[in-house]
Amino acid sequence: MDRFDSVGAHSQADAPDSMVPGLRAHWHEHLDQIPADQWDELVSAADGGTPFLRMGLLRAMVGSGSACAETGWQPQFLTLEDEAGRIQAACPLFLKSHSYGEYVFDWAWADAHDRALARHGERYYPKLLGAVPFSPIPGPRLLVQPGLPDELQSQVRRQLLRAMVERCHREGWSSAHVLFLPEAEAKLARQSGWLVRQGVQFHWQNRAPAPFVDFEDFLASLQRDKRKKIQQERRKVREAGVSFEVLSGGHITEADWAFFTRCYAQTYHERGQQPYLTPAFWRMASQALPENWVLFIASQGDERVASALLACDPVHKVAYGRYWGALKDISCLHFEACYYQPLAWCIAHGIQRFEGGAQGEHKLTRGLLPVSTRSVHWLRHEGLRHAVADFLDRETMGVDQYATQLDARSPFKPGDQDT
Secondary structure, three states: OOOOOOOOOOOOOOOOOOOOOOOEEEEEOOHHHOOHHHHHHHHHOOOOOHHHHOHHHHHHHHHOOOOOHHHOEEEOEEEEEOOOOOEEEEEOEEEEOOOOOOOOOOHHHHHHHHHHHHHHOOOOOOEEEEOOOOOOOOOOOOEEOOOOOHHHHHHHHHHHHHHHHHHHHHHOOOEEEEOOOOHHHHHHHHHOOOEEEEEEEEEEEOOOOOOOOOHHHHHHOEOHHHHHHHHHHHHHHHHOOEEEEEEEHHHOOHHHHHHHHHHHHHHHHOOOOOOOOOHHHHHHHHHHOHHHEEEEEEEEOOEEEEEEEEEEEOOOOEEEEEEEEEOOOOOOHHHHHHHHHHHHHHHHOOOOEEEEEEOOHHHHHHOOEEEEEEEEEEEOOHHHHHHHHHHHHHHHHHHHHHHHHHHOOOOEOOOOOOO
16 A cells, blocks of 8 residues: 555545435434335345345344444444435445455555554544445445436435445544445446445356256356366265255254354354354344245265355345355365355256355356456545555556456356356
């Protein structure tokens, strides 16, 4: 991070935004203040991350003690309400006292800010963050009533961004960040003076216009060396005597959830960490959205040894692979549980997109292709903003080059992945 002037002005000019008459900003520290039906109405038409944006799941994160003030995630949800008190727009926001659980890394920004400004009584934390806690789920963040005309929707989204900036100025918070949002929302933020940061994830897309018939059909679309590698990995799992059962919706029992929670916690314990999501979260999430989960349980003989969990949006035909854990070390089990079993399920159920989580070039050889992600950032200190802008210009060039290199390494045969 380049050095910046510690005495720089704090009155960063934002692009002028037209205000929509009759809308008033409201901030909510308690999610029970927000009518769930009105919030979910905003989410219902959104393509991307919708199970994770539902009020039931967000309340589970907060109410379970996973994302709450005590863990450094103080809810500060923003709504824009009309004169009748009905929500017309919203954004899930948290006041963060750290940068854990975000997957867009700004630790260097925080360090540069505090080295230059702490002696003047200014700190990087707390900061305002718009995100789905603990998961890099791409999707809409500036939620707006879908029935509004396009231009009016854009104005309302700008009004959400403006409300965040005004709150940061009023409270003296260092910055506001909105993570993994769509390109159109990022463009609006850039026009309002925010900085845009790019990233890369790996997603599987079903074939179009003729979807894959089954997993073997998918394998046949891959280059020979990639296909053979997957076949070898699956054979190792079979030869280890591992079999899978797939459970969904109401067929997932409390005992199944308890086993999955144990596996999930094991993944963190092996790294010497505490799980982000508490056992209470999984109980609450299974009750709040019972039809949005698909659980893969691996057994070796009569012993359950691993599990992986998908969240599924059946309306938009998207599945999200996020959580897994194993109680025994079995060669290639991770690939089978987290990729091959879920992909086979996705193909069988007509899923159009499977998102495999953050990072990991190993996903490319298994049929998950690179896609661009973006986040937007507003920084109150103008000197820091200029330093970060210079850094992002260089980083974006590197990300673009990286994406081009990845595109050249497609695992599919030429012409076999027309989406």
